[in-house]
Amino acid sequence: MRPLYRNALPQLDGRLYLTDGGIETSLIFHQGIELPEFAAFDLFKRPGGEAALREYFRNYARIAARFKAGLILESATWRASADWGLRLGYAPADLEEVNRRAIAMLEPIRDELSETDTIAVISGCIGPRGDGYQPERLMSIDQARRYHSVQIETFAGTAADMVSAITMNYAQEALGIAQAAREAEMPVAIAFTVETDGRLPTGQPLNEAIEQVDHVTGAYPAYYMLNCAHPEHFDAVLNGDSTSTTRIRGLRANASRKSHAELNDSTELDIGSPSELGSQYAQLKRRHLPKLNVVGGCCGTDQRHVEHIAAACAPLFRN
Numbered sequence: 001m002r003p004l005y006r007n008a009l010p011q012l013d014g015r016l017y018l019t020d021g022g023i024e025t026s027l028i029f030h031q032g033i034e035l036p037e038f039a040a041f042d043l044f045k046r047p048g049g050e051a052a053l054r055e056y057f058r059n060y061a062r063i064a065a066r067f068k069a070g071l072i073l074e075s076a077t078w079r080a081s082a083d084w085g086l087r088l089g090y091a092p093a094d095l096e097e098v099n100r101r102a103i104a105m106l107e108p109i110r111d112e113l114s115e116t117d118t119i120a121v122i123s124g125c126i127g128p129r130g131d132g133y134q135p136e137r138l139m140s141i142d143q144a145r146r147y148h149s150v151q152i153e154t155f156a157g158t159a160a161d162m163v164s165a166i167t168m169n170y171a172q173e174a175l176g177i178a179q180a181a182r183e184a185e186m187p188v189a190i191a192f193t194v195e196t197d198g199r200l201p202t203g204q205p206l207n208e209a210i211e212q213v214d215h216v217t218g219a220y221p222a223y224y225m226l227n228c229a230h231p232e233h234f235d236a237v238l239n240g241d242s243t244s245t246t247r248i249r250g251l252r253a254n255a256s257r258k259s260h261a262e263l264n265d266s267t268e269l270d271i272g273s274p275s276e277l278g279s280q281y282a283q284l285k286r287r288h289l290p291k292l293n294v295v296g297g298c299c300g301t302d303q304r305h306v307e308h309i310a311a312a313c314a315p316l317f318r319n
Contacts (some may be wrong), residue, residue, distance in 0.1 A: 001107050003122070005161040009187055009222055010070060010119050011249070011294055016317040017070040017121070018310055019252060019296025020060045024078075026302045027056070029269040037087055039079035041098050054105060059303050060296075061113050061120070067310040070119040072294060073109060075102040078127035078166055081151050096154050099124070103158040123189070124155030124163040126177060132167040132193065132228065133260035135201050141216070144176020145183075152180045162187040166252075167228050167298075169193055169201040171209045178217045189250060189294075191225035196259050198237030206237055210244040223291070225250030228298045230257045230272075231280040238288035250294035251281060255301050263299060271300050278308030285316055293317070 011017045023040050027033040033052065036042060043049030053076055064071035077099050079085075085095040103122060110120040129147055130136050139147065148165075155163050163186050168174040174190045181188035192209055195201055200209055210224050224247045226234060231253050239245050255272030256263065263270075277297075285292040295313055297305045 001159045003159050003161045005121055006187060009121065009162060011072065011121060012222065014291070014293050015070060016067070016310075016314060017072055017294045018060065018064045018067070018306060019072045019074055019294060020057065021297035021301035021303065021306050022299045023056065023076060025269055025299050027052070030302060037079055037084055039084060039088060040076035041080040041102060042088060043076070044098050044101050050105060054109070057106065057109055060306060061109055061118070063303060063307055063310060065113065065116045065118045067314050069310060069314065070121065071113060072121050072123055072296070073106040074123050074125045074164060075106060075160070077102045077125045077151070081127065081129065081148065083129055099151060099154045100158055103155065103160050107159050121161050122159055124152070124158070124160040126151055126163055126165045128167055128169060128173060132169065133201065133264060135170040138170060139173055139176065141172050141175045141179065144173040145179045148177045149180035149183065152177070152184050152186060156184040156186050160186070162189065162222065164189045164191060164225070166191045167193045171200070171204060171212045174209070174213050175216055178213055178220050182217065182220050187222045188220070189223050189225055190221045191227040191250065191252065193228040194226065194234050195229070196233045198234040201260070206234065207239070207242055207244040210247055214247065223247060223249035225252060225294065227252035228254055230254050231277070231284060232257060235284065235288070238284070240288045240290055245288060246291050248289050249291050251284065251289070251292060252296045252298045253277065253281070254299045255297065255305055256299070269300055271302070271305075274305040274308040277301070277305055278312035281309050282312040282316060285313065
C-alpha cells in the first residue's frame, strides 16, 4: 500500500501526537522476550514474534484513540541496518525483507485507527551504526550517508511516510542520514541523545548539533527530537527563544535519571515515576519547547508512562 502522508506530514500542524515507549526494554523486562543485540526486528523470524509486536503497537493505538491524539507508528527496526544484521546472521536480502515486513505490519494498525478518526503516521526507524550511548568509530558525513542509504531506500519503497533517526549521538551521522533521506525523497526526523550535562556524547552542545545539520542540509529535516535521556539532563540547556530549540517537535525521554553508563551496567529496569515524567513533559512544553507536539518514551518507559504523558500534555493542545 502507498504512503499516505509523505508529501505533507500531518504532525507538522501542531496537534498532539503520541509515540510508543521503550520497545526493547518493554519486550525484555515486561514480556521476558530475549532480544540479542537489543534487536526487536529479530522477532519477525520467531514463532509468535510478529503477533507480540503487533499487540505492542495496538496498545499504544488504543491510548492515542482515547486521548484523541495522532500516533507515530515507529517500526521495530532500530537495529535493522547492515552491521547489526551481520552480527545476527542476516544476509542483505533478508535484512531488506525484514525492514519491509516491519512497515507492512503497521499498515493494518493505521487502517484500524482511521476508523476512529485517529491519524497514524508510519515511520521507518533508523538507529546508529554503532552503540547508541557511545560514539565509537565515528563516520564522516559521506560514510554515514552511504551506510544508512540502504535502509532508507528500502523504506522509500514501502508505505512508510517518513524515517526517524533515533538516538543519534554525533552530528556527522545525523547529517549523513539527512542527506540520504533527501536523496530518497523521504521526510526525516532527527532525534539526538544527550548526556547528563545536556551535551551530545561527543561533548558538542545540542543547539550546535541542530544548527550544524540544518546549515549543511538547508534545514532538510522535518523536525528534531530528543530521546534516551531524562528531562533533568537537558532542561538547563534548552532555550525557547533559540532557533534550534524551536526546531524540536519531539521528545522520547527516559523515565530513569541514570546516566547512559549507569543504564548500560544496570541489570534491573528503572521505570522512574510515570506521573512525574508526564508533568515534566508538560513543563518542558510550557517553558522551553513551544513546538513540542510529538511525545512518547524511550528506555524504561511503557504504556503507563505514555498515558501519563498524554494526560499531562493533552490540555495544552485544547482550544
